[in-house]
Amino acid sequence: MEPLDDRELDKLLQQWQAPLAPPSLRAKVLPHRSHWWQWLATGTIRVPVPVGIAAVLALAAFLYFFRTTERPTAAQPAKSVSLADFQPVKQLEPRVVGRANEGN
């Protein structure tokens, strides 16, 4: 049987088409992108140990000095007064108190 020439071979080979990469490949390879606000709920911050210790000591010192230099609390403001509790005097009994040596 007569073999193919170059042009015929190329024409035949081009009929074998390969599929494109499936979409599932992207999901397997590319890292999932999350919204910035999701970081507020799930994000983490890496802090070097010396920095963390220094931050804790600074916070403790701040709290200590804040409490020891705490100002005395101001006088409590007077409670509001309601006139509903006041009752008129039912029987007035005036009494005159004079000096002991009056009239002498």
Added chain:
Amino acid sequence: MTEAEFRSAFEQNKDVVYRFAWRMCGSAAVAEDIAQEVFLTLLRQPGRFDSARGALRSFLLAVARNLVLKRWRDDSRLDELEDQFATPPIDLEGRETADAVSAAVASLPPLQREVLILAQYEELSLEEIARTVDAEVGTVKSRLHRARENLRQVLAPLKSRNVGRSISHGTFGRS
């Protein structure tokens, strides 16, 4: 490599890498696994790619090629890597032209198959193919020539669309 650079590399080369693996292995699942491994290699070890030694496409195809060979070794098909072996008969009866071509290419020795796929379908230059398969340009030329000669014989029945017969061939020559 930044995330943006990696995404760009993936978008530009995912189809090339997948197609190459698919044609070499003949399996969509295996091709996807290999393509995934190729890009994860780039992500984890970006320093392995040296732009001074060639294009990123060649590097990724070389990684894919090594993964394909590794799978063959793991499957104890290492002997098939040799360029000289008795090819099984190719039954073209009832096959569409594309299937017949696929079977013919799959029947080539792997070292011929890979250079044919890279040259014919991915249109790499001989220098790029040589870098990808880690061989001399002259060796690549020889393998490509032998691959095409073998295909000329194997696919000859398709010349007149006379595909209704089974063809058996002897041995392919060493490249």
